[in-house]
Amino acid sequence: MAITRRHLLQGGAVAATAPALGLIPYLGGITPAQAQAAPDGLKWRHALATFGDIKYPAGFKRFDYVNPDAPKGGLVRQLEIGTFDNFNIVIAGLKGSIASGVGLIFESLTSQSLDEVSTAYGVLAEAAAHPDDFSYVIYRLRPNARWHDGKPVTPADVIFSFNALKTNSPMYSSYYRHITGCEQIGERDVKFVFDGPGNRELPVIAGEVMVFPKHWWEGTDSQGRKRDIAATTLEPPLGSGPYRIKEFVAGRSMLLERVTDYWGKDIPQGVGQYNFDQIRYEFFRDSTVAREAFKADQLDWIAELSAKEWSVAYDFPAVREGRVIKEKFPVLSSGRMQGWAFNLRRPLFRDARLRRAFNYAFDFEEMNRQLSTGEYTRDNSYFEGTELAASGLPEGLELQMLETVRDKVPAEVFTTPYTNPVNGNPEAVRTNLREATRLLKEAGFEIRDRKLVDPAGQPVSVEILNPDPGMERMTLFYKPALERLGINVNVRTVDDVQYQNRIRSFDFDITTVVWAQSLSPGNEQREFFGSEAADRPGSRNLPGIKNPAVDALIERIIFAKDRAELVAASRAMDRVLLWNFYLVPQFIYGFQRYARWDRFSHPDPLPKYGISGFPTVWWFDAEKAARIGKRS
Numbered sequence: 001m002a003i004t005r006r007h008l009l010q011g012g013a014v015a016a017t018a019p020a021l022g023l024i025p026y027l028g029g030i031t032p033a034q035a036q037a038a039p040d041g042l043k044w045r046h047a048l049a050t051f052g053d054i055k056y057p058a059g060f061k062r063f064d065y066v067n068p069d070a071p072k073g074g075l076v077r078q079l080e081i082g083t084f085d086n087f088n089i090v091i092a093g094l095k096g097s098i099a100s101g102v103g104l105i106f107e108s109l110t111s112q113s114l115d116e117v118s119t120a121y122g123v124l125a126e127a128a129a130h131p132d133d134f135s136y137v138i139y140r141l142r143p144n145a146r147w148h149d150g151k152p153v154t155p156a157d158v159i160f161s162f163n164a165l166k167t168n169s170p171m172y173s174s175y176y177r178h179i180t181g182c183e184q185i186g187e188r189d190v191k192f193v194f195d196g197p198g199n200r201e202l203p204v205i206a207g208e209v210m211v212f213p214k215h216w217w218e219g220t221d222s223q224g225r226k227r228d229i230a231a232t233t234l235e236p237p238l239g240s241g242p243y244r245i246k247e248f249v250a251g252r253s254m255l256l257e258r259v260t261d262y263w264g265k266d267i268p269q270g271v272g273q274y275n276f277d278q279i280r281y282e283f284f285r286d287s288t289v290a291r292e293a294f295k296a297d298q299l300d301w302i303a304e305l306s307a308k309e310w311s312v313a314y315d316f317p318a319v320r321e322g323r324v325i326k327e328k329f330p331v332l333s334s335g336r337m338q339g340w341a342f343n344l345r346r347p348l349f350r351d352a353r354l355r356r357a358f359n360y361a362f363d364f365e366e367m368n369r370q371l372s373t374g375e376y377t378r379d380n381s382y383f384e385g386t387e388l389a390a391s392g393l394p395e396g397l398e399l400q401m402l403e404t405v406r407d408k409v410p411a412e413v414f415t416t417p418y419t420n421p422v423n424g425n426p427e428a429v430r431t432n433l434r435e436a437t438r439l440l441k442e443a444g445f446e447i448r449d450r451k452l453v454d455p456a457g458q459p460v461s462v463e464i465l466n467p468d469p470g471m472e473r474m475t476l477f478y479k480p481a482l483e484r485l486g487i488n489v490n491v492r493t494v495d496d497v498q499y500q501n502r503i504r505s506f507d508f509d510i511t512t513v514v515w516a517q518s519l520s521p522g523n524e525q526r527e528f529f530g531s532e533a534a535d536r537p538g539s540r541n542l543p544g545i546k547n548p549a550v551d552a553l554i555e556r557i558i559f560a561k562d563r564a565e566l567v568a569a570s571r572a573m574d575r576v577l578l579w580n581f582y583l584v585p586q587f588i589y590g591f592q593r594y595a596r597w598d599r600f601s602h603p604d605p606l607p608k609y610g611i612s613g614f615p616t617v618w619w620f621d622a623e624k625a626a627r628i629g630k631r632s
Contacts (some may be wrong), residue, residue, distance in 0.1 A: 018240045036127035037136055041183055047129055048110065048204050049119040050520050053351050056113065056121065056268070065115050065607035066272025072258070074620020075278040076600070077300045079290050081468055083251040083283050086232040089210060090164050093171055094538040096232035097500055099254050101281050104274075106353035109139050109158070110207035111269055114333075114607030120207055123269050124170045124240070125151055128207065133197035137206050141188040146263040147213050155184035160214035162192075168230045171534045174527050189230055201558060213238045218455040240264075240280050242274035272603070275619035285471045285495060286547050295630050297597060300481040301614065304593040306470060307372040314595060323628040325598050328591040333609035334516050335385035337623055339583035340464065340478075341513040344544040345506055345535075348454065348462070352410075353443040355581040361481040364506075365424030372475055376587035378420050382577050384518050384588045388570040390578070392417050396569035401556055402575070405549035418578040420585055421588035429481075436485055454484030461488035465511040467499045474586070504538045513542045513583065522554030524556045529577065543582045550576055599625040 033035055038044045046058045061070050061379035071527065078101070086096030089106070110120040110128075122128065125139040145153040162182040165172040179202065181193040192206040216238040217229045227233070242264070243256040256279045264270040282299060284290035294302045295316055304310045310326075318324040340358070342349040349355060364378050379390035394402050394414065402413060412418075422434045440446075444455035452460040462482075464475050472493055479489045494502070515528050524540075526533060531546040533539035553576065556569035592611050601621040606613045 025124050038127075038140070039189060039191075040129075040131070042129035042131060042138070042139065044462065046126075047119055047121045048207060049130060050117070050204070053116075053253075054119055055116050056119075060268055062268050062271035063113055063115065063607070064604055065256075065605065065610070065613070067603045067619070070272050070275045070603075070617075070619040071622075072275050072278050072619075074275075074599075074622070074625075075280060076276050076615050076618075076620065077280045077282060077298070077458065078283050078438045078615070079294065079302050080283045080301050081285070081287055081470075083285070083292065084254070085234065085250060085497070087235070087237050088229065088231070088233050089244070090168050090212070090229050091232065092169075094169060094504065097496060099248070099281065101243075101254060101256060101279060102237075102245075103241075104243040104256060104279070105237060105241045105245065106210050106212065107145070107153075107240045107264065108208055108210045110204075112213050112326035114613065117609070118204075118518065120204055122207075123264065123267070124158075124211055125207065128203065134200050134202060135197040136193045137189055137203035138185065138189055139189045139207065140186075141190070142267075143188065144263050145240060146260060146585045147216070147238055148244055149213075149216075149238060151213070151215065153211060153240055154214075155186075155188065155190045157211050157214045158182065158190045158209065159184065160217070161212045162209050164212065164217075164454040165209070165227045170538050171527060171540070174530075174533055174536065174539070175205070175523060177526075178523075179206060195627070199559060200561075205324070205523055209239065227480075231433060242270065243279065246278070252283055255279070256281075256399060273616050275617075279615060279619075281583065285468075287468065289632045294595065300631075301594065301596045304595060307375040307589070307593075310593050311373050318597070319595075323598055324595055326593070327612075328593050329606070329612045331385070331611055332589055333382070333611070334518050335383045335389065336514060336516045336588060337379050337384060337583075337585065338512065338514045338588065340510050341380060341543045341583040342510055343506060343508055343542075344546075344582070345508060346459065348509075351443045353439040357439040357443075357485065358441070358482070358586045359581060360421045360432040360436035361485060362421075362478055363423035363429055363481060364420070364587065365422065366429075366476060367477050370423075371477060372587070376589050379585035379588050380418065380420055380578075382515060382574045383570060384520060385590060386517065388519075388521065388567055388574065390418065390571040390575040394572065394575060397564065398421070398575075400570055401572045402554065405552055405576070408547070408549035408552075409576050413575050413579050418575065433481070433484060439486065449488050450486060451488070452512040459488060460486070461490070462509045463490045463492055465499070465502065465508040466493040467496070467512070469493055471512055495526055503542065506535075506537070506542070507546065511542070512586070515540070520566070522558050525557055525573070529573070530554055545577075545580075545582055547576070547580065597631075598628055 021115040034123060080100045084099035086098050089104055092098040093260055106125050109125040111123050112120050115533055124141055124145050126142045127140045128137060141153060159182045166176045178195045178199060181194050181196045183191050185191045194202045217227050220226050221235050234250055239601045242259055244259055246255045246257040248254040259275050267562045272449035281424045291313055293299050314326055342355055345348060368374055368376050383389040407589060408618045422431055423429050445452055454460055466475055475491050482489050528547050529541060529550050531551050534544040534546045535542040550573060553569055560566035560569055599621060600618050602618045603611060
């Protein structure tokens with residue numbers, strides 16, 4: 001999963017959730033001005049699509065989901081939970097905490113439209129070309145692409161950025177592992193070379209490279225110190241995007257200002273977008289405090305993650321008077337898995353029977369009633385909410401794929417549809433706890449003096465690590481059930497910096513993990529579940545999964561030749577992951593809840609796959625703002 005502008009806008013590098021594009025890049029037509037032959041006799045195209053269909057033709061002026069006449073101006077104040085001490089995207093997820101929104105400072109070679117499943121159009125690049133065997137791709141830069149200091153974006157910048165990301169970021173090193181080189185082959189042409197033919201996703205992955213200014217990073221700061229792209233920095237970086245950093249208070253706030261002479265304002269990705277003159281990010285350590293700041297009109301927009309708080313915490317005068325709008329937006333662009341993940345690097349969690357026992361102990365149904373007003377459903381898939389989720393028993397192409405790894409997967413993969421235990425009433429709870437006890441005994445655990453001990457006679461004690469106080473309610477609800485099994489449970493909530501440091505070094509027993517999945521999974525699956533990522537600090541494979549069957553199925557996903565094969569491979573991998581009980585699934589909800597002060601307007605309809613599309617396609621509405629009164 002690459003860190004793109006959209007991910008950084010929607011909650012930082014860790015929360016980045018829409019994975020890379022996958023499947024077959026189809027190159028659409030280009031404008032007549034670009035019709036000259038590409039190097040090697042290839043043909044320039046204006047877009048890359050995974051399924052062969054491109055909605056917008058060459059020469060299109062804007063996306064359908066924007067208002068080309070949206071007024072520019074105004075300020076929007078957004079909330080972020082956590083803190084920040086870094087503006088350097090290259091080392092995001094490895095060192096420091098990246099400031100959300102910093103992605104608006106930079107551009108990449110391409111970006112996805114928000115009303116297609118996975119189609120990328122040129123941003124810094126005006127065109128792309130690759131051979132039929134997908135062994136390399138060439139991107140041609142736009143001649144008018146400029147850094148904020150007026151200097152042109154060059155192939156040298158692209159090469160510098162690619163090498164910096166691959167060298168200094170373990171995540172990108174893995175993500176770009178099959179891109180073996182990047183070189184300039186013309187005045188504005190950059191060629192990415194792959195380690196072999198046949199990987200249809202690689203041309204798209206190369207286009208996701210976020211580009212940084214080589215001349216700035218190789219220069220010195222205002223105090224004469226040489227900059228280091230491998231280190232954290234709070235010096236506002238030079239970019240080429242629609243915004244720049246105007247001011248900030250480290251760890252507390254960051255104010256972006258719109259670049260009025262932004263070079264890309266007239267390309268399709270710029271028309272009708274980036275309408276706010278200023279975007280302020282306010283950082284809070286506690287969601288309760290942030291919610292009160294919103295009520296006091298210190299923030300304009302808040303994403304509410306708690307169903308209970310959504311139902312009870314927004315009954316205040318501004319809501320009743322219509323000055324604050326509550327709205328749910330459907331999530332159609334991705335599925336996900338969220339759950340308490342076991343650290344398999346700890347010997348305690350290596351037995352799948354113990355892990356399965358933890359699942360039997362979770363009374364999701366009662367938790368859902370008490371804490372979440374019954375709104376949630378339980379995760380039953382790593383691709384929950386999409387057609388990629390496994391169901392029933394494997395058949396057809398999926399079964400054929402699973403047969404190739406039959407000796408490496410649990411027998412239940414072939415014989416039993418996966419379902420989570422159902423609790424919700426005292427009888428079901430007792431039945432499931434008895435089954436959990438049976439599994440523990442079968443694995444060599446036993447009760448001594450009302451405490452569970454492992455096969456070596458050591459008491460079983462676990463720590464559940466929380467990233468913020470908002471997770472404590474559910475964890476504390478879960479704790480007594482585990483204690484009924486004789487397990488000593490410590491619940492620990494730490495601040496964002498400490499949490500990130502512990503997660504990067506895999507210093508935890510159990511913690512909540514979220515994997516967001518696009519409708520077209522691909523190369524990022526190695527980062528999520530692949531063996532090579534298991535012990536790499538900062539990787540997204542938090543459980544430490546090392547499973548040859550999973551590795552083999554990841555390759556089937558990446559090298560899928562059509563949609564049917566991609567779906568079958570994804571379902572097969574889903575089934576193997578589920579039957580290994582790498583986590584205790586929590587819940588999923590098909591909407592995102594937002595509350596806002598009614599000072600803003602948006603196009604109708606909003607982009608299908610952009611959730612709310614905020615703040616990219618929204619704008620400040622002066623008439624609405626005047627009606628509800630001044631900010632506090």
